[in-house]
Amino acid sequence: MKRLFFLLAATAFAVSLSAQVPDRPMHNIQIGLGTYTYGGIETRALRLGQLAGRVSYGLDIPVAGAWSVMPEVGAKFYWQGVFFIGAVGADFDSFSYLDFTVSGRYHLEDGSILGLGPMLSYTGYPDKYYIDADPSDPLNRQAKNKRLGLSLRPSITFPSTRRWRFGLEAEIGLLNAMVQYPEMGVTGNKHIHAVRFFTVRSF
Numbered sequence: 001m002k003r004l005f006f007l008l009a010a011t012a013f014a015v016s017l018s019a020q021v022p023d024r025p026m027h028n029i030q031i032g033l034g035t036y037t038y039g040g041i042e043t044r045a046l047r048l049g050q051l052a053g054r055v056s057y058g059l060d061i062p063v064a065g066a067w068s069v070m071p072e073v074g075a076k077f078y079w080q081g082v083f084f085i086g087a088v089g090a091d092f093d094s095f096s097y098l099d100f101t102v103s104g105r106y107h108l109e110d111g112s113i114l115g116l117g118p119m120l121s122y123t124g125y126p127d128k129y130y131i132d133a134d135p136s137d138p139l140n141r142q143a144k145n146k147r148l149g150l151s152l153r154p155s156i157t158f159p160s161t162r163r164w165r166f167g168l169e170a171e172i173g174l175l176n177a178m179v180q181y182p183e184m185g186v187t188g189n190k191h192i193h194a195v196r197f198f199t200v201r202s203f
Contacts, residue, residue, distance in 0.1 A: 032198030
């Protein structure tokens, strides 16, 4: 039994040593671009050209073994109807958030990194309704999205060069982002989900 215990301990120690964990905190600047969608009733309004972009800075801090923690601050942007700009009477969504994330990260032996953590977002520009057909509509100039948002952010990062990496991240909206206006007949659920490819520079 003791031999088995020591064997397992030695194996875990060897895996931890071989994992590509930085020996000091690493600065990371990330740029990503992808697409997004809404859950709930807004799904029927999907159009081509829904882009989701994000830039961020994070500090990857080694914790123990193959594990590290990375607090991160970023800005993300969403554009709807990119290929329909100029459409008469269109009210495409365009909004942005400042976000704060703390991810637990596991560094694999091949240099890949698995990450998962919560993302708290604050609206920088919430977007507002624009009813072109009726300028007097009371919904005009009302905010579409709530100020605060919460999502879950899984990610995987692959090694490329010593300083550059690339990867894929998802954003799973946990809260309804849609402002409710029951007196105007506007209610429902709008959970923002996104997927982005990104490149990251470490130093």
